[in-house]
Amino acid sequence: MSGSRDATREWRVEVDRNRCLGTGACVYAAPSIFDLVDGVATVIGPVDGTDEALADIVAECPTEALRLVRSGD
C-alpha cells in the first residue's frame, strides 16, 4: 500500500494553536489550504504531502506551528 495517488488522503497538516501567532504567512502562500479563524491558522483544504511548496510553507512558519504528518502516524 504505497498509494501516492492517495496523497491528499494520507497527509494532513497539524496546527499548534498555542504556537501560531496568526501572521497569515501560510494563508497568503496557500489560501486554498489555510485560513485564519479567530487569528489562528486553520486547515481548510486537502493536503498533498508530496507538494514541495506546501512542505516549504510548513518549514517556513516563523513559530514552527505547522507540522506535516501522515494520517495514522
Ligand code: SF4
Ligand atoms: S505561518 Fe505559522 S504563525 Fe503564521 S499564521 Fe501560519 S501557522 Fe500561524
